[in-house]
Amino acid sequence: MDASLGKLGRLLRSAGFDTLCQHECRQGRFWDRIEPERVILTRTQAIQRRFSGRSLVFIKNNDPLRQLQQVVTEQGILKEDIHPFSRCIVCNAAIVKVDKRSVWGRVPAYVWHHYPAFNECRCCHRIFWAGSHHDRVCRKFETIFQNEERQSHA
Numbered sequence: 001m002d003a004s005l006g007k008l009g010r011l012l013r014s015a016g017f018d019t020l021c022q023h024e025c026r027q028g029r030f031w032d033r034i035e036p037e038r039v040i041l042t043r044t045q046a047i048q049r050r051f052s053g054r055s056l057v058f059i060k061n062n063d064p065l066r067q068l069q070q071v072v073t074e075q076g077i078l079k080e081d082i083h084p085f086s087r088c089i090v091c092n093a094a095i096v097k098v099d100k101r102s103v104w105g106r107v108p109a110y111v112w113h114h115y116p117a118f119n120e121c122r123c124c125h126r127i128f129w130a131g132s133h134h135d136r137v138c139r140k141f142e143t144i145f146q147n148e149e150r151q152s153h154a
């Protein structure tokens, strides 16, 4: 995806989608090195032209939720395709369940006492748990799939 779509990228990663963002590419030549099986998400006409014939979503809206809605609609993403909190939103790596005792001291004490399960990113070692951010993201996806159903019945 384009550098301008960072917020959409975090939403997609929250849902478990393998997402690469142009602004995170340190080696440069991001678009030259994109694997052929990836879907291109862009707001740039030059990129749209360059990748014509490829699976591509030309993003129209400024709002990340509406952008996500467009991706879900155009790519035919289903509820079953969503795997919330299976991927690190920062570095795109898979996150894995870790023993609760191992995160003591690495998360706020009240969080440790309140939540039963924790996941860790294997790449940056951030700790994730099903807190308020998790609930907000899940509700966003619920709304999007409700909209999808309404449209398909209309």
Ligand SMILES: [Zn+2]
Binding pocket: 088, 089, 090, 091, 092, 093, 121, 122, 123, 124, 125, 126
């Ligand atoms: Zn990470």
